[in-house]
Amino acid sequence: MSIHPSARIHPSSVVEDGAVIGEGAVVGPFCLIGPEVVLGARVHVKSHAVITGATEIGEDTVIFSFATLGEVPQDLKFKGEKSRLIIGKRNRIREHVTMNTGTEGGGYITRVGDDGLFMAGAHVAHDCQIGNNVILVNNVAIAGHCVLEDEVIVGGLSGVHQWVRIGRGAMIGAVTMVTADVIPHGLVQGPRAHLEGLNLVGLKRRGADRAAVHALRDLYTALGEGSFRETARKMSEQGSAEDDYVREVLAFILGPSDRSFLTPR
Known part of the structure; x- marks a missing residue:
């Protein structure tokens, strides 16, 4: 002792x-x-x-x-x-x-x-x-x-399924069941969660400027039009990601995981 x-x-x-x-x-x-x-x-x-x-x-x-x-x-x-x-x-x-x-x-x-x-x-x-x-x-x-990256907030009475990853700055609303990976800065809520958008309040608190928020919004729209991984792979190969926040989300999507992603409704 x-x-x-x-x-x-x-x-x-x-x-x-x-x-x-x-x-x-x-x-x-x-x-x-x-x-x-x-x-x-x-x-x-x-x-x-x-x-x-x-x-x-x-x-x-x-x-x-x-x-x-x-x-x-x-x-x-x-x-x-x-x-x-x-x-x-x-x-x-x-x-x-x-x-x-x-x-x-x-x-x-x-x-x-x-x-x-x-x-x-x-x-x-x-x-x-x-x-x-x-x-x-x-x-x-x-x-x-589970992996919860920096600055994640999980609301009360929520559950996160085993092996799930939640990206940096994501916000999980109260009474939510998270069964798949959540992209960085995502906003998630619901009894069986869907991706509801971006955690704009959290981005503002972290000092993200208007250009970064617009870039993330454009990425969010693009992700909603097809497979997350395929869209992320194409964007990475094309070198079209000029914003640090966008690159962070793309790296998360292309990272190692056996689970799918929570997607927009």
């Missing part, structure tokens, strides 16, 4: 031998910190949280009451193999959030980036790769092997 002298641990909590507690970290009452856990500097674990497994948590992250991080995957194929959960810096992980370690089928690792907000009851399953500045609203469920 390695506990920095400046760390504060409530006497009612259990910190098992082997755990590493960083500078200025705080562990509140009635918590369990497992023997393979590493808490970075100034991590704050509030009361009744459980952090177990081979779990690393980056500096300045706050973990609220009754969160459970690093438990084994909810996957019947899991046979106890060694796997990990790595959580980045400055995340806010609210009450009853669950995040599981990885499996053999996903490279043995679940990874969460920096500066995320994971609201009450959200779930991140085994082998997910979650980017930076991601927001999961209350009771969102992300199934195994």
